[in-house]
Structures are given as structure tokens and as C-alpha cells.
Amino acid sequence: MKRILLQLDTDAHASSFDAVTALDSGIDHLLSHGLVNTSNVVPLVQGTIFTRGPKDLKNTAIFIGGSDVESGEKLLAKVQEAFFGPMRVSVMMDSNGCNTTAAAAVVSAQKHIDLSQTRAVVLGGTGPVGRRVAQILGSHGAQVVVTSRSLSKARHVCSLIDGTSSNYIPGIIPEEGDLCSLLEGANLLIAAGAAGVQFTNIEDLSQCESLKVVIDLNAVPPLGVEGIQSTDKARKIGSITCYGALGVGGLKMKIHHHLIEQLFEANDHIFDTSQIYNSAVSLGQM
Ligand SMILES: NC(=O)c1ccc[n+]([C@@H]2O[C@H](COP(=O)([O-])OP(=O)(O)OC[C@H]3O[C@@H](n4cnc5c(N)ncnc54)[C@H](OP(=O)(O)O)[C@@H]3O)[C@@H](O)[C@H]2O)c1
Numbered sequence: 001m002k003r004i005l006l007q008l009d010t011d012a013h014a015s016s017f018d019a020v021t022a023l024d025s026g027i028d029h030l031l032s033h034g035l036v037n038t039s040n041v042v043p044l045v046q047g048t049i050f051t052r053g054p055k056d057l058k059n060t061a062i063f064i065g066g067s068d069v070e071s072g073e074k075l076l077a078k079v080q081e082a083f084f085g086p087m088r089v090s091v092m093m094d095s096n097g098c099n100t101t102a103a104a105a106v107v108s109a110q111k112h113i114d115l116s117q118t119r120a121v122v123l124g125g126t127g128p129v130g131r132r133v134a135q136i137l138g139s140h141g142a143q144v145v146v147t148s149r150s151l152s153k154a155r156h157v158c159s160l161i162d163g164t165s166s167n168y169i170p171g172i173i174p175e176e177g178d179l180c181s182l183l184e185g186a187n188l189l190i191a192a193g194a195a196g197v198q199f200t201n202i203e204d205l206s207q208c209e210s211l212k213v214v215i216d217l218n219a220v221p222p223l224g225v226e227g228i229q230s231t232d233k234a235r236k237i238g239s240i241t242c243y244g245a246l247g248v249g250g251l252k253m254k255i256h257h258h259l260i261e262q263l264f265e266a267n268d269h270i271f272d273t274s275q276i277y278n279s280a281v282s283l284g285q286m
Pocket residue numbers: 096097101124125126127128129130147148149150153154192193194195196197217218219220244245246248249252
């Protein structure tokens with residue numbers, strides 16, 4: 001029986017990145033829809049659960065993407081609401097690569113630091129990737145400064161991640177670009193700003209004595225941290241261990257491909273942040 005993936009994207013154009021990755025993961029057929037929201041998704045889901053018998057439903061799966069994580073989360077909830085009894089298919093949510101990229105970044109960092117002893121700063125912490133990086137770090141005991149150019153936006157994102165936890169601290173990126181006070185006591189910096197946004201350089205970061213690991217996820221020049229190459233993978237610059245976007249991206253792609261394959265192993269998998277991170281931990285050890 002053909003493996004069919006239904007790509008539900010909250011943006012007008014369903015992500016070509018997600019489409020190519022799905023096809024490269026060995027599916028037989030991709031059905032892509034853009035502008036999917038909680039009002040129009042149910043018939044699309046019913047089309048997946050009523051077309052094949054229960055024992056064959058594992059051959060159909062759903063992927064949720066798009067640039068807006070909150071919309072993706074709402075869509076995931078609505079999709080699950082439409083399931084009942086055995087009438088369900090497996091679902092993966094990865095809006096803008098948020099979960100796979102964040103999981104790969106955290107697993108890379110964990111090779112060098114203990115999360116329960118970590119104070120991290122996430123630059124661009126309000127984007128899809130940055131907020132998931134913060135969520136994973138904070139849920140494993142790290143203290144995380146979630147930064148933005150706007151303190152109120154940083155506060156809002158901290159409350160969305162977990163309004164009850166003191167592990168998430170809103171921070172503002174200083175306009176002059178001197179990050180030293182922001183980084184005081186931090187051993188991990190993850191730059192998750194928009195593509196082509198440069199925040200700082202490795203020379204300045206070397207002045208921050210506590211800093212042990214720096215990960216820059218931006219692959220589009222100028223890179224997020226000048227002096228880190230996008231291909232860097234655990235490269236030592238002075239006392240700091242550095243990763244660039246492609247240095248993390250290999251593991252990100254491995255996780256993404258693996259989980260698309262896993263969707264078709266059963267009809268009841270839900271792959272969101274914690275499940276994707278758990279897979280990343282296993283894959284990162286191989
Ligand atoms: N390596 C990989 O495998 C991989 C995979 C996926 C994505 N990525 C990269 O990961 C990064 C984060 O992705 P994303 O989708 O979360 O990014 P995003 O939503 O485009 O941007 C993240 C944050 O950057 C901040 N920002 C935007 N313009 C800025 C500017 N001019 N100056 C300073 N800050 C600015 C915004 O925060 P505020 O408005 O709150 O300041 C925004 O929330 C991107 O560079 C993306 O290309 C890498």
C-alpha cells in the first residue's frame with residue numbers, strides 16, 4: 001500500500017523544504033495544502049481517516065508546518081480532536097523546523113554541558129526555533145534568557161512556553177550590540193535570529209568568561225555570530241566550543257527524515273517537541 005503524507009501548512013504556500021524532505025524520507029505520495037487553519041482542517045483530516053481500513057491507516061500520516069508556531073500548535077490540537085477510536089493517523093508538528101532544529105541544537109550543546117547546571121541565552125528567542133530551544137532547555141532544568149528586541153515580546157513568549165516556571169527569563173538585546181551583561185554567568189549561547197541577522201562576533205564573546213558553547217543557527221550571510229563558520233561542528237575557538245548552522249543541520253535532517261519514516265510505523269504517533277527531542281537524543285548518540 002502506498003505511503004501517503006498529507007502536508008498541512010498554515011502559510012499560503014506549503015513549505016518546499018518540508019515537501020522535499022518528506023519525499024527524500026521515502027514516502028510514495030505527498031498531498032500539500034496551504035492556508036490550513038482550525039476552521040478548514042477537519043474535512044482534510046476526515047479524508048485521511050475514512051479512506052483506509054484501521055489496519056491500513058498507518059500508511060497515511062499528517063505533517064503540520066508553516067512559519068507560525070502558535071497556529072501550528074492549534075492545528076495539531078484540532079487534528080487530534082477529529083480522531084476517535086482507531087480512526088486516527090500519525091502526526092508530526094514542525095512549524096518552520098522548530099522542533100527538529102531546536103532538538104538538534106540542544107543535543108549538540110549537551111555533548112559539552114550539563115543542562116541542569118546551565119544558564120543559556122537564546123538570541124532571537126521569540127521565533128519558532130528560538131522558543132523551542134528555550135522550551136527544551138528549560139524543561140531539562142536549564143535557566144534560559146529568552147531574548148528579543150522587545151522586552152514585552154520576550155515576556156509574552158516566556159509566558160507561552162510556561163508561565164509558571166522561573167526557568168524562563170525575558171531579556172532584551174541591547175541596541176549597541178554589547179552582550180556581556182546579558183551573558184553574565186551564561187555557559188551556553190544559541191543564536192536563533194532571523195536568516196541574515198548578525199548579533200555579535202566570536203572575539204567579543206571570548207571576553208565572557210563563563211561561556212563554554214556557542215551555537216549559531218543562521219545559515220544565511222551575514223551569519224549570526226561573526227567568526228563562526230556555518231560548517232563548524234564542535235570547533236574550538238579559544239575556550240569556546242562552536243557550532244554553525246550546517247554543523248547542527250546534519251543532525252536536524254537526520255531527525256526529520258527518521259521521524260517521517262517513523263510516522264508510518266503505526267497510526268497513533270504524535271511527534272511534537274518532547275517526542276522529537278527524545279528521538280534527537282537517541283540519534284545524536286549514534
Ligand atoms: N540550521 C538549521 O538546520 C536551521 C533550520 C531551520 C531554521 N534555521 C535558522 O534558524 C534561525 C531561526 O529560525 P526562525 O524561523 O525561528 O527565525 P525567525 O522567526 O525568522 O526569526 C527569529 C527572531 O529573530 C528576531 N529578528 C528578526 N529580525 C531581526 C533583526 N533585524 N535584528 C534582530 N533580531 C531580529 C525576531 O525576534 P524579535 O522580533 O523578538 O526581536 C524573530 O522572532 C533562522 O536563522 C533560520 O534560518 C536553521
